[in-house]
Amino acid sequence: MVVEWSGSGPELLLTIDRGSAAGLRSQLEAQLREAIRTGRLAGGEQVPSSRKLAHTLGLSRGLVQDCYAQLQSEGYLTSRAGSATRVAPTAVARPLERPRQNNSTNRRRHPVADFRSGVPDLGLVPREDWSWAIREVCRTIPNNAFDYGDPVGEQQLRDVLAAYLGRVRSTAAGGDQIVICTGMAQAIALVLRVLATDGIDTLAVEDPGAWRFTAEQAAANGVALTPIAVDRDGLDVTLLERTEARAVLVTPAHQWPTGVVLAGHRRQQLIAWARERDAIIIEDDYDAEFRYDRDPVGAMQGLAPDAVISLGTVSKSLAPTLRLGWLLAPDRLLDRLALAKQVADRGSPGLDQLALAKMLESGRYDRHLRRMRTEYAKRREVLVAALALHAPGVAITGLAAGFHAVVTLPADAQENRIIEKAARRGVGLYGMSSMRHSAGPHQSQLILGFGDTSQSAIQAGIAAVGDLLCGTPE
Ligand SMILES: Cc1ncc(COP(=O)(O)O)c(C=O)c1O
Structure with a gap:
């Protein structure tokens, strides 16, 4: 209600603190x-x-x-x-604030340990390096660099990235074949938009897999998802061949979430499928930087640059909040991807792109990755030791790379009940069921993320729920 005051207006409860530093x-x-x-x-x-x-x-x-x-x-x-x-x-004031969703509340909900996966250690983000890079960029760039940039990204970053990915991921693309995106999420959205204009209305995805990550974007572009089973050699390409799909989204270097590598023969079979069917392989290279005791697995893009779009992100290597990702695409798709990016947002923030280029060029990115690899390798050892001690006999897989592991529960174990009981003990556990398309029956499995879970939290968390994992609760 608006109050009509007579005279000089309302009394307002305002106080002035003359001792305060604020004027x-x-x-x-x-x-x-x-x-x-x-x-x-x-x-x-x-x-x-x-x-x-x-x-x-x-x-x-x-x-x-x-x-x-x-x-x-x-x-x-x-x-x-x-x-x-x-x-x-x-x-006027907004009457009601919508309840905010904040993942950090997970920590409060799980005071002992939270095995959420997919996030790097947010306490070890290289803040100093990033602020150095931003400062350097601001100090040195010419005035015209503050103008609208090229929607597909700063040339400097694209060139540096092309060289970096060629070196560490064996990709075969120049800077001109790269589009910088706001995270891999946008990269997938742009790709789906462009493929939809080519009449591609079905996207094959891995099962289990990160299909929720893609489902809404696919739906928004009128693209249906077709799940294809993953076995110990990765995506079963023979099953894919039986579908009508002309696009597939895969995580070849470290399948999400099982952690298996797409075997060499499957890679060849997949590339042959794409070429025969004029189809496209979308490669999600999400956590390829973190590999421990196995030989490097190069990106598929390097094997078939004509048939593969490769997607990368700094969400696992630096921090999700940077919203920096990229795609490497065959020439025939580049113009349309560039247009889609321009229409979406006229380009990603230029200073952040140039800061990432500085991080890469200066070796600070590599140095950070080396540190994180060492830290994650230790956590992995702590996890394996804690499971051996508190849950002997449970099978752990998917540990050769990344920062999560898969634990297979005893045959009669019920994922949801174990997750509920663990939550009551202050431990956040996450089941494989939410990553599956098909209802099952499936063996119960948990995905234990340790990217943002300290060594001591891993120990305490597994000690608290070991009996549940072995199937001997209470
Ligand atoms: C399978 C997969 N790939 C990549 C990402 C990273 O996406 P973005 O770069 O948008 O943070 C995620 C994040 O949830 C993911 O689940």
């Missing part, structure tokens, strides 16, 4: 903004005259007038010549 004017502005945002002052309501407010608070009238002028320029207040200053009708 008088900024204190007054902040409190008025807050009063408007929270609804203490409603849209249309008259605020006290500058003379009255200055008198009440012991401030100069000029200071209050400056403050009102500032809030007018920000759209909080309005004033017309000869009439009182009022709260702008459009500045």
